[in-house]
Amino acid sequence: MTIQWEQFTPWASLAGGVAIGIAAAMLILFNGRIAGISGIVGGLLRPVRGDVDWRVAFIAGMFLAPLAYSVFATVPTPQIDADSPLLVIAGLLVGIGTRYGSGCTSGHGVCGLSRLSPRSMVATAIFMSAGFITVFVVRHLVA
Amino acid sequence: MSVLTALFAGLLFGIGLIVSGMSDPSRVLGFLDLAGLWNPSLAFVMGGAVLVGVFAFSIARKRTKTLLGSALYLPNSNRIDRRLILGNLTFGIGWGLAGFCPGPALVSLAAGQQKALIFTIAMAAGMILFELAEGVLRTKTVRS
Numbered sequence: 001m002t003i004q005w006e007q008f009t010p011w012a013s014l015a016g017g018v019a020i021g022i023a024a025a026m027l028i029l030f031n032g033r034i035a036g037i038s039g040i041v042g043g044l045l046r047p048v049r050g051d052v053d054w055r056v057a058f059i060a061g062m063f064l065a066p067l068a069y070s071v072f073a074t075v076p077t078p079q080i081d082a083d084s085p086l087l088v089i090a091g092l093l094v095g096i097g098t099r100y101g102s103g104c105t106s107g108h109g110v111c112g113l114s115r116l117s118p119r120s121m122v123a124t125a126i127f128m129s130a131g132f133i134t135v136f137v138v139r140h141l142v143a
Numbered sequence: 144m145s146v147l148t149a150l151f152a153g154l155l156f157g158i159g160l161i162v163s164g165m166s167d168p169s170r171v172l173g174f175l176d177l178a179g180l181w182n183p184s185l186a187f188v189m190g191g192a193v194l195v196g197v198f199a200f201s202i203a204r205k206r207t208k209t210l211l212g213s214a215l216y217l218p219n220s221n222r223i224d225r226r227l228i229l230g231n232l233t234f235g236i237g238w239g240l241a242g243f244c245p246g247p248a249l250v251s252l253a254a255g256q257q258k259a260l261i262f263t264i265a266m267a268a269g270m271i272l273f274e275l276a277e278g279v280l281r282t283k284t285v286r287s
Contacts, residue, residue: 001177001178001181002179002180002181003180003181003182003183004173004180004181004182007170007173007180007182007184008182008183008184009164009184010183010184010187012162012163012164012184013163013164013165013184013185013187013188013191014163014187014188014190014191015162015163015191016158016159016160016161016162016163016164016165016188016191017159017163017187017188017189017190017191017192017193017194018159018191018192018194018195019155019156019158019159019162019163020155020156020159020160020163020188020191020192021159021191021192021193021194021195021196021199022155022159022195023152023153023154023155023156023159024152024156024192024195024196024199025195025196025198025199026148026151026152026155027148027149027152028199028200028203028209028215028217029199029202029203029209029210030145030148030149030152030209030210030211031145031148031149031152031209031211031213032208032209032213032214032215032216033149033216034216034217034218035152035156037244037245037246037249038245038270041245041249041267041270042270042274045267045270045271045274046274053145053146053149054145054146054149055149057146057147057149057150057153058149058150058152058153058156059153059249060150060153061149061150061151061152061153061154061155061156061157062153062154062156062157062246062249062250062253063153063157063249063252063253064150064153064154064157064253065153065154065156065157065158065160065161065250065253066157066161066250066253066254066255067253068154068158069158069161069162075161075254076161076164076167077254078166078167078168078169078247078251078254078256078259079167079168079169079170080168080169080241080242080243080251080256080258080259081168081169081172081242082168082240082241082242082258082262084258084261086240086241087241087243087258087261087262087265088261088262088265089237089240089265090237090238090240090241090243090262090265091237091241091243091248091261091262091263091264091265091266091268091269092237092265092266092268092269092272093233093234093236093237093240093269094234094237094238094243094244094245094248094262094266094269095237095265095266095267095268095269095270095271095272095273096230096233096269096270096272096273097230097231097232097233097234097235097236097237097269098230098234098245098270099230099269099270099273099274100226100229100230100233100273101226101227101228101229101230101231101232101233101234102220102226102227102230103231104234104244104245104246105238105244105245105246106156106244106245106246108231109189110189110192110193110196111196111200112218113189113193113196114192114193114195114196114197114199114200115196115200115204115217115218116197116200117218117221118221118223119218119220119221119222119223119227122223122227122228123227123230123231124231126227126228126231126232126235127231127232127234127235127238128235129235130231130232130233130234130235130236130238130239131175131235131236131238131239132175132177132239133235133239134175134235134236134238134239134240135172135175135176135177135239136176136177136178138239138240139176139178139179140178140179
């Protein structure tokens with residue numbers, strides 16, 4: 001195993017993680033909801049009366065994040081290597097998979113692990129393993 | 144008030160994704176590439192978030208209402224079934240293919256990334272397909 005030291009940012013990543021944790025804490029303690037992005041978005045696709053406002057507000061907040069960040073520093077440009085067909089396939093799999101499996105990196109990962117939920121621990125172990133294996137196959141077997 | 148707290152939580156969540164580097168697919172793939180040049184940074188994102196989260200959810204678990212007095216919804220399912228396994232397997236493959244999961248995709252979209260738009264539309268289509276399939280299955284079960 002070789003570590004990519006020039007891209008290794010433990011402090012920034014830890015600080016960002018803490019911010020994500022505080023955001024999840026706010027949403028459960030003030031809104032009584034789990035900060036799971038796939039669930040929040042998915043809930044809007046089959047809207048229930050009285051259950052729409054907080055979802056729209058949370059997503060609106062996320063959309064304002066790059067703008068707010070740009071007040072203090074330049075927003076880093078993400079490097080997206082996937083081409084359009086791959087993005088479509090990946091997007092479909094993520095959309096179907098997160099709804100079928102009831103969560104994603106935030107819902108099962110951040111919130112589920114924080115709740116010490118065995119169900120979310122299993123979910124996280126599965127999607128992480130699938131991610132590791134997929135990257136291994138794509139980068140080291142196919143390429 | 145609850146709309147404002149949700150808005151602020153979303154804002155902080157998004158900023159956290161940018162600061163942590165999680166909103167950059169190349170860094171996510173760098174984390175998932177154990178056999179190549181491995182970037183362990185994202186483990187620190189999860190570590191930082193869970194550190195705060197464990198504390199917050201230990202408070203939430205003892206409450207029946209939120210700090211604002213509204214209903215507090217904590218998941219109560221413990222089922223480890225086919226849905227959970229196949230769903231997360233599917234999600235993990237999609238995550239590993241492009242390096243995007245739902246949160247970072249939305250933030251990259253908001254930052255004006257065209258590729259994030261393509262991914263997000265496909266993701267929403269996947270979610271709608273799932274809802275439609277569920278709807279059909281549910282109707283069948285009710286009829287039979």
